[in-house]
Amino acid sequence: MTASEQAPGPVQRWVLQFCHGYDGPFLDCARQYAVLFKGTPYKVCTVYLTGAPSAEVERGSASDEVIFLDYSSAQVRGLKLGAIRDFRRIAASRDFALCIAHRFKPIYVALLGSALPVIGVHHAFGDYKRRSRQLFANCLRKRLSLLGVSNAVRDDMRACLPSWPAERIETLYNRIDIAAVQAEQVCREQAREHLGLPADAWVVGNVGRLHPDKDQATLIRGFAQALPQLPAGSLLAIMGSGRLEAQLKALAAELGVSDAVRFLGQVASGRRYFKAFDVFALTSDHEPFGMVLLEAMAAGVPVICSDCGGGREVVSGSGLLFPFAQADALAACFVELAVTRSGQDRVPECLETFSDQAARERFRALGWLSYDL
Structure with missing residues (x-):
């Protein structure tokens, strides 16, 4: 043939x-x-x-x-x-x-x-x-x-x-390619140097557009309320840009925490630097999922998330949840993690679900x- x-x-x-x-x-x-x-x-x-x-x-x-x-x-x-x-x-x-x-x-x-x-x-x-x-x-x-x-x-x-x-x-x-994301993430010292954060500060991180949906106003209020009980020199670092920047800076000034809140702006390949944070907090009201939560978890950073939208499905069993827009409950989460200081570099087993x-x-x-x- x-x-x-x-x-x-x-x-x-x-x-x-x-x-x-x-x-x-x-x-x-x-x-x-x-x-x-x-x-x-x-x-x-x-x-x-x-x-x-x-x-x-x-x-x-x-x-x-x-x-x-x-x-x-x-x-x-x-x-x-x-x-x-x-x-x-x-x-x-x-x-x-x-x-x-x-x-x-x-x-x-x-x-x-x-x-x-x-x-x-x-x-x-x-x-x-x-x-x-x-x-x-x-x-x-x-x-x-x-x-x-x-x-x-x-x-x-x-x-x-x-x-x-x-x-x-x-x-x-x-979902994420866990190994690929972790390989991309730089160590704590390099991340802090890149973001201009002090090496010895206790840092709460947040990533997202400065938009009402992300509710960084509650984030700032909760941090300000918790600050007297947090380690000396603690900082809130917000990575992102948007139309609410001036309003959020004014809120930080009104609450007397301007020196403790860092607005980092838009950071290229931001997830590379998540090890700079001691805690990651997401305060959104209508988060469909929350990929940044997975990226923070891959970095071994403890996470806090508002108990609504899809974020609760990611965090449930591996992080702390607080009622949406409740600054006092968020403050209690900050204090709890600051006191225990546990979980840094621990990647939760549930990450395999994603x-x-x-x-x-x-x-x-x-x-x-x-x-x-």
Whole structure:
């Protein structure tokens, strides 16, 4: 039998991942979903709706192929007809088994631009509160399954789409490559030097936009209330920028703790420096998940989190929770950890729940894509 007469080999199957962009945490979100298929028969093609081509992003996507559509935010408002045409062309280019789409716009484009089954991943609350989105999802529900990054996000979607079977709206936690994050994190001394923090101070850390959702006002109030009972020279270090910076600085001055509160601004690759902190505190009101909690835990830093949103699911059993916006309860948490000073460099066992391996096992158990390892 000649080479031309030989039976063709098996057709390579692919998974199409469609992301709105790669800013902030969303590059790692693309990585998280690409590595779900490590060791399986599937290859992954990741498509970014917005954002210019970037070799660094291509490397960070952990995908077999990366495509940049390079639309601007203005171009993907409205009907998004150009994006739908581009997506249709990509979907027809090879044998895709399904599409994983992050956030609502990519879900919309993927459903209208192909006949593929779509797994929609939601990273925030309220994505289906609008009646128009509920109608869209209900009309295309035969091809759509939904994942929330926490049980809190999942339950929010289930409440908005009450006619959907519960098994079509599930949870797949955000996660980190624990070893890779730890390898990236620098030692305490180097971290403090980079951030300009004293070597011997007891430091409470916080990372996030200076925005009402993050509620750094309660953070400052709780720290100010606890400060007389904390070690001498204790500091609150807030990493991030935003429209509330002047207001928060004024609050620190009003409470008489300006000298003890450091506003570090936006720090590139901030998670590299988490070992600078003795305690990490997240005070958000509607945190869908809280990746910074995992990064702090990977650094061996004790964590405190407001008892709401998805953060409680991360911290439960491995850190301290306090009622949202209750500065006195937060102050008590600071004092408790300052007195015990335990846990530094101890990585909690529960962090394995939020690992790539745990996510692969959970995704396979959902049964939304069949494959043999």
